[in-house]
Amino acid sequence: MPPALPDLTLPRDGAQTLRRVLANDWSLLARQLLEGARAEASTPLGDRVAERVASVLGTHPSAVVAVARRPSVASRLSHARAVQPMDSRAASRWRRAALHDVALEMAVAGWLGGELALSREGEQWPALRSPSLHAELCVDAGVARVALKPGAMVLDGRAVDLRGPLESVPGLHVREAWRDLDDRLALALWDENPVAHVGFHPERPANLVDLGGRSVESWCDALREALALVTAHLPVLTPERRLLAQVLVPVGAAAERHFSCTYENAPGATYLSLHPDPVKMAEALVHEFQHDKLHAALRLDPLLANGDDDGFRSPVRPDPRPLRGVLLAVHAFVAVATLYAAMRDAGHPASAHPRFAARVAEVDDANREAMAVLRAHGRWTPTGSQLWSELRALTGE
Secondary structure (H helix, E strand, O other), X not given: OOOOOOOOOOOOOOOHHHHHHHHHHHHHHHHHHHHXXXXXXXXXXXXXXXXXXXXXXXXXXXXXXXXXXXXXXXXXXXXXXXXXXXXXXXXXXXXXXXXXXXXXXXXXXXXXXXXXXXXXXXXXXXXXXXXXXXXXXXXXXXXXXXXXXXXXXXXXXXXXXXXXXXXXOOOEEEEEOEEEOOOOOEEEOOOOOHHHHOOOEOOEOOOOOEOOOOOHHHHXXXXXXXXXXXXXXXXXXXXXXXHHOOEEEEEEEOOOXXXXXXXXXXXXXXXXXXXXXXXXXXXXXXXXXHHHHHHHHHOOOOOEOOOOOOOEOOOOOOXXXXXXXXXHHHHHHHHHXXXXXXXXXXXOHHXXXXXHHHHHHHHHXXXXXXXXXXXXXXXXXXXXXXXXXXXXXXXXX
């Protein structure tokens, strides 16, 4: 049974509603990890991961959840399930890619359970990525044998401590793949979400990692400034953000146009471009985080009984959208409107600029338009009706 959603838009009681949603969602992701490993059980990789995931789920389920909800793992396993009926070989490739990273995380955490010898992918050893190590590990093709075991990687019989310095290990190349923004959130310098290679927005063909010619430090500075704005003026979202958000993925830089998106198959990940205006960046962070929250709920309940047929006007897209796309828009923009109202009430310097007032008016118009479409056409599930009641109360409908 889906959890109750009395305040999924703006929490009234701390982060309890989202916490209940995520408890169910993360259990689902853990089961999907186990299913993905069992689908590769004819290989040593799949067999070992399946055995250890099943065992640890019974004793320390949070350890499995911590790995299963990684965007880099969840997105590839989700894509494998989606393509399996059409292309079983491609599905297997995506599963193996995810399971290699799972095996590395298990080794780092110490619960791999014995030694696991890896197999080459073609002529090369598989690249391994670990958010815990913030790194991508690539082994030279000339290394004859590679294995993982609790706490270590074994290269030609030589054990390498995964918690020690790795940069000078012969035969191993280490590349930074994540940079911490705080103790919960990182800038992703690598991403292999299969769906990000195919953009869903008509004006955006793809969302691939791209620093836009800017340094990692400049990205981190800009994102921390935007996060500070959100923390200061919409603090009710901070406990929720610390529960759910994991990575921000850079997808270019431009002063003329700003892009951001989330993908339902990659929980905890936000894709966004760099913009010189911290207020615009703060809006994007709030907007996409709200999408991430609603995606978690939608994995448990459709909320709307209308189906996914296109045909409804969205206030933020030029193309006709399913009604759930309109719901995603207003669920995000109600929070954005609250952020802007708090900035104005606090006398934030940006609120004195005519551009700020114009943007507030655009957001308010978008919310009115989206609510009108939902009021006219929405057919809600019992769980969805609670969300609809909250949206009506927040917008004064």
